[in-house]
Amino acid sequence: MQKRGLTSGIILIIIGIILLLNKVFNLNFFSMSNFWPLFILIPGLVFEASYFLTKRNPGLLVPGGILTTLGLLFFFETFTNWQFAAHTWPIYPLAVAIGLFQLYLFGYQQKGLLIPVFILGGISLISFAIMIMNDFFWWINGSLLIPALFIxxxxxxxxxSFSKNN
Known part of the structure; x- marks a missing residue:
């Protein structure tokens, strides 16, 4: 009974702190517009926990990895008002690569699983690299660096040329 009281007390304190922060900083955390990614994150965490608690059926890691990754991404997007969505899209194929890589690591370690992992992971990493390069070159083109370099x-x-003539 002691353990149940301790757990209940901690949960109530955490809920109270979240409600207090919600009121003081006007976070609006408990609205459905901020809360909906939990419907993706929680099933993903349940799949992950189901495997790691029982160590049976590593196939649970594929949907677990995908849903957990996407749930975390959607929380990030929701709390940043989707302003980075144009830059975070490569995480979608990366989520599938993460799920399959977990299956490889904790499952049967079939080399064939690494093919889609590397393809999807490579697409994601190359896409991130291209976006970073585009942003960097846009910054250079939009700044005074290029004209200053020419001058x-x-x-x-x-x-x-003056020193050679003299």
Missing amino acids: LIGIIVLFK
């Missing part, structure tokens, strides 16, 4: 190189060329 600096022009000054160096002029000084070298």
Whole structure:
């Protein structure tokens, strides 16, 4: 009975803290517009826990990995008002790669599972790299760096041509 009281007390304190933070900082945490990713995250965590508690049926890790990854992504997107959605889309194929990789690690370790893992993971990583490169080059093109570089190189060329003539 002591353990049940301790657990109940901790849960009530956590709920109270969340409600207090909700009121003080106007987080609106307990609204359905912020809460819906739990309907994806909780089943994913249940699949994961089902395997790790019983160590039977590693096939549960595939939907567990996919749903857990997507649930966490949707929480991030919800709390950032989806402003990064154009940059986080590669996580969708990565979620499938994570689920399959968990099956490989904790399951039968069939080498054939690594093919879709590397394909999907590679697509995700290459997509992230291309987006980062595009953002970087946009920053360079949108800044004064390129014109300043041309001016600096022009000054160096002029000084070298003057020094050769004298």
